[in-house]
Amino acid sequence: MLLTPINRNYHDFKIDRDKDLCINCKVCVRQCSYQAHYWDENRKKVMHDNSKCVGCHRCEALCPTAALNIRQNDSEFRTNALWRPVFIKNIYKQADTGGVLLTGMGSPVDIPIYYDKLLLDASQVTNPSIDPLREPMELRTFLGAKPDRLEFEKGKDGKPILKTKLTPQIQLETPLMFSAMSFGSINFNLHIAMARAATKLGICYNTGEGGLHPSLYMYGKNTIVQVASGRFGVHRDYLNAGAAIEIKIGQGAKPGIGGHLPGEKINAKVSETRMVPLGSDAISPAPHHDIYSIEDLLQLIYALKEASEYRLPVSVKIAAVHNAAAIASGVVRAGADIVVIDGMRGGTGAAPGMIRDNVGIPVELALAAVDQRLRDEGIRHRASIVAASGHRCSADVVKAIALGADAVYIATAALLAVGCTLCARCYTGKCPWGIATNDAELAKRQNPEVAEQKLINLIQAWSHEIQEMLGGMGLNSIESLRGNRDKLRAVGLSQAEMDILGVKHAGK
Amino acid sequence: MTKASSPKSGVKKAAKPVAKAAKPAKPVAKAGTKAVAKTATPGKAVTIDAAGVYYKQLNERIREAVAAGAKEITLVNVNGQRYIADGVAAEVKFTIQGVPGQDMAAFMRGPVIRVEANAQDGVGNTMDDGRVIVNGLAGDVIGYAMRGGRIMIKGDVGYRVGIHMKAYKEKLPTIVVGGKSGDFLGEYMAGGVILLLGMFTDKPEDPITGRSLGTGMHGGVIYVRGEVPDYQLGPGLHTQPVDETDMKMIRELSEDFATEFKVSAKTILSKPFVKVKPFSHRPYGNMYVPA
Numbered sequence: 001m002l003l004t005p006i007n008r009n010y011h012d013f014k015i016d017r018d019k020d021l022c023i024n025c026k027v028c029v030r031q032c033s034y035q036a037h038y039w040d041e042n043r044k045k046v047m048h049d050n051s052k053c054v055g056c057h058r059c060e061a062l063c064p065t066a067a068l069n070i071r072q073n074d075s076e077f078r079t080n081a082l083w084r085p086v087f088i089k090n091i092y093k094q095a096d097t098g099g100v101l102l103t104g105m106g107s108p109v110d111i112p113i114y115y116d117k118l119l120l121d122a123s124q125v126t127n128p129s130i131d132p133l134r135e136p137m138e139l140r141t142f143l144g145a146k147p148d149r150l151e152f153e154k155g156k157d158g159k160p161i162l163k164t165k166l167t168p169q170i171q172l173e174t175p176l177m178f179s180a181m182s183f184g185s186i187n188f189n190l191h192i193a194m195a196r197a198a199t200k201l202g203i204c205y206n207t208g209e210g211g212l213h214p215s216l217y218m219y220g221k222n223t224i225v226q227v228a229s230g231r232f233g234v235h236r237d238y239l240n241a242g243a244a245i246e247i248k249i250g251q252g253a254k255p256g257i258g259g260h261l262p263g264e265k266i267n268a269k270v271s272e273t274r275m276v277p278l279g280s281d282a283i284s285p286a287p288h289h290d291i292y293s294i295e296d297l298l299q300l301i302y303a304l305k306e307a308s309e310y311r312l313p314v315s316v317k318i319a320a321v322h323n324a325a326a327i328a329s330g331v332v333r334a335g336a337d338i339v340v341i342d343g344m345r346g347g348t349g350a351a352p353g354m355i356r357d358n359v360g361i362p363v364e365l366a367l368a369a370v371d372q373r374l375r376d377e378g379i380r381h382r383a384s385i386v387a388a389s390g391h392r393c394s395a396d397v398v399k400a401i402a403l404g405a406d407a408v409y410i411a412t413a414a415l416l417a418v419g420c421t422l423c424a425r426c427y428t429g430k431c432p433w434g435i436a437t438n439d440a441e442l443a444k445r446q447n448p449e450v451a452e453q454k455l456i457n458l459i460q461a462w463s464h465e466i467q468e469m470l471g472g473m474g475l476n477s478i479e480s481l482r483g484n485r486d487k488l489r490a491v492g493l494s495q496a497e498m499d500i501l502g503v504k505h506a507g508k
Numbered sequence: 509m510t511k512a513s514s515p516k517s518g519v520k521k522a523a524k525p526v527a528k529a530a531k532p533a534k535p536v537a538k539a540g541t542k543a544v545a546k547t548a549t550p551g552k553a554v555t556i557d558a559a560g561v562y563y564k565q566l567n568e569r570i571r572e573a574v575a576a577g578a579k580e581i582t583l584v585n586v587n588g589q590r591y592i593a594d595g596v597a598a599e600v601k602f603t604i605q606g607v608p609g610q611d612m613a614a615f616m617r618g619p620v621i622r623v624e625a626n627a628q629d630g631v632g633n634t635m636d637d638g639r640v641i642v643n644g645l646a647g648d649v650i651g652y653a654m655r656g657g658r659i660m661i662k663g664d665v666g667y668r669v670g671i672h673m674k675a676y677k678e679k680l681p682t683i684v685v686g687g688k689s690g691d692f693l694g695e696y697m698a699g700g701v702i703l704l705l706g707m708f709t710d711k712p713e714d715p716i717t718g719r720s721l722g723t724g725m726h727g728g729v730i731y732v733r734g735e736v737p738d739y740q741l742g743p744g745l746h747t748q749p750v751d752e753t754d755m756k757m758i759r760e761l762s763e764d765f766a767t768e769f770k771v772s773a774k775t776i777l778s779k780p781f782v783k784v785k786p787f788s789h790r791p792y793g794n795m796y797v798p799a
Contacts, residue, residue, distance in 0.1 A: 090799060093797050093798075093799070094797060096797075097797040098797075099794075099795060099796045099797030100795050100796050100797070101796075101797060101798075101799035102796035102797065102798055102799060103798075103799045229672075230653070230672060231634045231652075231653035231672065234615075234634050234653070235615060235617065235634070235636045235655070236595040236597055236615045236616075236617055236636065239595065239615060240595075260792055262790075262793070263789070263790055263793070271676075275655060275674065275676040275679075276674055276676060276698060276699075277675075277676070277699070277727065277789075279789070280698070280726060280727060280789040280790065281726060281789065281790045281791075281792065281793060282698075283672075283696060283698070283724065283726060283791075283792070285671070285672065285695075285696050285724075289649060289652060289668050289671045289672070289692075289695070289696075290629075290630055290633055290649045290652045290668075299590070299610050299611055299630065300611075300633075302590070302591065303590075303591055303594055303611045303614045303615070303630075303633065306564075306567055306590075306591040306594040306595060306614075307594045307595030307614065307615040308595070309571065309595075352796075353799040425798065427796075427798075428798070
């Protein structure tokens with residue numbers, strides 16, 4: 001056993017099978033795409049290999065007798081505040097393979113979550129609170145550049161007519177959108193579910209950088225098409241298919257690096273949509289190689305506007321990094337109609353762990369800094385701001401809007417709605433929940449109609465909660481909340497943090 | 509892919525006074541609307557005078573002419589206007605007198621463009637189909653992520669040419685450079701063909717290509733006339749001898765080039781060629797370990 005790796009038994013999870021309850025029905029064997037469960041022919045019973053378990057809970061959820069529990073492996077190293085088990089295990093893995101540590105989904109590390117330190121206001125006595133069940137409550141949001149001023153002229157009947165030509169806008173019935181998850185990173189069943197849910201909800205979903213399958217063009221009014229450095233599936237019809245075009249400069253989960261969709265995930269339909277060969281890696285370079293400056297970004301923004309004849313707003317998505325405010329100012333001056341700030345807690349189909357867990361800043365700080373900078377420079381109206389990364393509930397959304405966002409992109413929450421358990425193995429293409437996989441057998445675990453309904457339910461529930469919170473604050477439209485930081489108070493934050501967030505401490 | 513020739517639904521009003529003030533640094537129309545080109549006949553052949561016309565108005569004129577069914581459009585007095593023929597999907601032939609600006613033929617599908625001068629950066633950015641002939645030299649980032657069609661530059665080109673070109677099914681993008689190229693030619697190339705001749709150059713002393721040719725390429729092929737030392741190539745790449753299939757492609761491209769620029773195909777083909785191909789379709793496939 002000389003060649004046995006030292007970390008063979010240092011796995012993260014263990015499968016707890018209740019022998020009295022287990023009926024050896026093999027559901028777990030069929031459900032586990034990592035072969036953690038198997039049928040032992042000699043013993044005539046279902047067995048398992050803990051080292052293969054990724055902690056996705058698929059078997060546990062589907063076990064007909066509830067015989068399974070997936071637990072953290074409770075084997076412990078000697079307690080060490082510096083050398084925590086995750087570092088020890090990763091070193092063993094890298095010593096074995098020489099590989100870069102690959103991860104999926106958003107960062108699990110303990111980065112401050114400012115939303116948890118911000119509390120909302122409510123009306124008492126004066127400025128009475130409003131009940132959204134009996135009074136109108138406006139959540140409709142328009143994304144796009146707003147004019148410097150409005151000019152009117154007198155019409156023939158003496159009534160004023162708007163003279164100013166308005167620039168194109170995206171109309172959202174609620175300030176939420178499904179964020180970019182490319183077809184390829186997730187499968188077609190979920191793309192069609194997002195497209196239909198967005199259409200029924202009157203919001204938008206984002207194609208991500210993997211192109212748009214022709215059968216989804218019919219949902220174009222509720223689609224934002226993305227242009228990233230690999231330009232997969234980007235052509236004039238694609239650019240003109242949606243309600244807006246988004247240039248992806250950066251992603252919160254992996255600022256500064258590109259993407260590799262592994263060949264395993266490129267099946268016939270993905271190949272057709274991305275317009276790349278079957279089975280070959282789809283590589284997105286780290287930068288757009290036609291954008292090395294703000295001037296180059298301006299050039300691409302206007303190339304896209306020309307190609308879409310100025311009918312569509314152009315959005316630019318950047319990762320929240322140290323100089324986000326200055327970068328966003330440049331982006332707006334380059335002509336972007338929408339700026340997306342993607343914070344470091346954002347999800348991903350695949351990112352090197354070091355990047356995901358160490359690069360970038362939390363979205364709350366970047367968002368507040370960008371909003372303030374654009375206001376200070378008098379250009380806040382020239383672009384809408386969309387916040388993204390790790391918005392877990394409607395209160396996070398309300399806080400983001402109070403910090404200055406016009407709308408919020410959700411993606412991890414949308415995947416959770418359809419069953420994701422954050423096992424973070426999206427890059428293997430073996431997602432047992434049928435989400436981050438293009439394996440036909442696994443993908444059919446997602447029924448598009450069911451997924452669509454779950455997404456609709458989630459957005460409707462959040463929207464209702466947002467209305468309740470707004471009403472409680474005595475506001476009757478989401479407009480009145482945007483950048484209204486007086487509705488926020490901080491608990492337990494330093495003066496520097498409160499200055500950046502632009503909020504007072506609770507009690508003040 | 510469903511609506512190759514449908515007229516656009518967009519609003520097309522004449523230049524409005526409120527429209528974003530023309531940015532300085534560009535050839536600015538002195539008299540705004542008045543300068544907007546004179547059209548000969550809106551039928552088959554159209555001449556548009558670009559003198560002093562801002563790019564936005566010029567491109568509006570071009571789109572109108574294409575929508576009206578023009579088959580040959582001559583642009584005269586072009587002086588740096590950007591985005592010419594961007595996103596145009598039609599069978600139309602452009603002749604450009606003067607130097608067109610950045611991002612000409614971006615997202616273009618179908619037209620033939622002949623530039624009787626030099627071109628700037630970004631020619632054929634993410635181009636889908638069509639043909640661009642530049643009878644001069646061209647700048648950086650030519651044919652970025654192009655998926656189909658052909659770009660032929662008679663002279664030298666700048667940096668980052670042909671990055672992330674990709675072929676798909678019947679689409680095979682091709683770039684022929686008559687002169688020499690800067691660094692990163694064909695970087696991240698995922699498909700298609702680049703032919704580098706190094707012949708019609710203003711830089712006789714320079715090597716035929718800059719550093720890092722083909723870095724990260726995972727598809728397609730780069731042909732070079734003569735030799736290129738391995739140290740000019742990206743990591744893991746080597747030049748290889750060409751075979752008969754390669755020569756068939758090289759001959760076809762050389763003859764096309766020779767016809768367009770009235771030079772001798774025989775002279776082009778009189779020297780041997782080498783090729784650079786990816787060492788893997790998955791150059792970064794084994795880099796990772798699950799955390």
